[in-house]
Amino acid sequence: MTSYLLRGVSVVGAAPTDLLIRDGLISTEEGPAEVIDAAGLVALPGLVDLHTHLREPGREDAETVETGSRAAALGGYTAVFAMANTSPVADTAGVVEQVWRLGREAGLVDVQPIGAVTVGLAGKQLAELGAMATSAAGVRIFSDDGHCVADPRLMRRALEYVKAFDGIIAQHAEEPRLTEGAQMHEGEVSTRLGLTGWPAVAEEAIIARDVLLAEHVGSRLHVCHVSTAGSVEVLRQAKARGVRVTAEVTPHHLLLTDELAASYDPVYKVNPPLRTQSDVLALREALIEGVIDIVATDHAPHAVEDKECEWAYARPGMVGLETALPIVLSILGEQWDLIAERMSRAPARIAGLDGHGTDLAAGAPANLTLVDPSARRVVDPAELASRSRNTPYAGTTLPGRIVATFLRGEPTVLDGKAVK
């Protein structure tokens, strides 16, 4: 195994130093090592994404575990959690083990499968949560993402069930009766465009219900892709009361607004929908304060025919793994400790993922990424490693280039390029 000496690197924004990677660990042991000139570069603990769609099995034309893993490594990630809305759905030990195994074979990031809460994501009957938990994949997070677990009794039972092994239910908060036929955020712009709206209250009502359920049964709830100022207020109150709830926000909800729907370009169609500027500002503030714990990409690759069509027929979702850190950097600036917390340490902690999100100190596994904050790049969809092209940032100049990523001491990205 090659050893690496990162010369003159700034570890999470601190004064330049040398960082040695040996035998898969951060090390202090002297000896031969390949020197990487890291002057001006910042080392962060490898990023951890709690919300990724890898599309395998079933839609390998849109993404595979391997292509998604490569996109993740290029984005600075060392671990991603793969959502269960595949085909077949990841609702059995067999499917989660298949995804986990494919991740190991690709060997670019640690792929941790998320299990479905209900059989076939149909919201009727609990899936085999226990069997997925005890499988080789060791599933701890369960979600019907793409769909809301709308039935409150089922949601309560799921929360109770996972409590036994300190599991988490990650909820896609969308009251389905309030979003029938919805095409975009309900507000001024939807009225102007004559499109059916997805009201903020459809999200907020479910979060309010679920924090009460989680409080009642003493279980852990995680809220996916929080998108409204009202949701932030519900979370703030719940956290103040001590409810065991955590929450994520996507880079796109921190940056983009519903005005973009006026272009009728389906690249901007996503669930939950892009909201208003005041929502964007509330989400940023919540992320800085910690009311929202983490940034998660909700990387949602879609094949061309599912995206380059009429707005009403297009599937919701956008790719995000390769642009997440640059977007967050453009919003938060060089607050490296905050970025490391929200994109690596906190997601690893929430998931109970050992060996990730740890300080880059001697003896720790060398899971890290090297960023050049002074580099700028124009996003070119054709250059993405993801098999899909549905990025809303085509032609946008973003700060920060991922120069290298290491997974247990092995480079997955070097010189900005995937190693395999």
Ligand SMILES: NC(=O)N[C@@H](CC(=O)O)C(=O)O
């Ligand atoms: N975010 C999206 O708009 N789409 C996701 C599902 C989801 O995250 O709800 C997908 O699977 O495509």
Ligand SMILES: [Zn+2]
């Ligand atoms: Zn969702």
Ligand SMILES: [Zn+2]
């Ligand atoms: Zn999702």
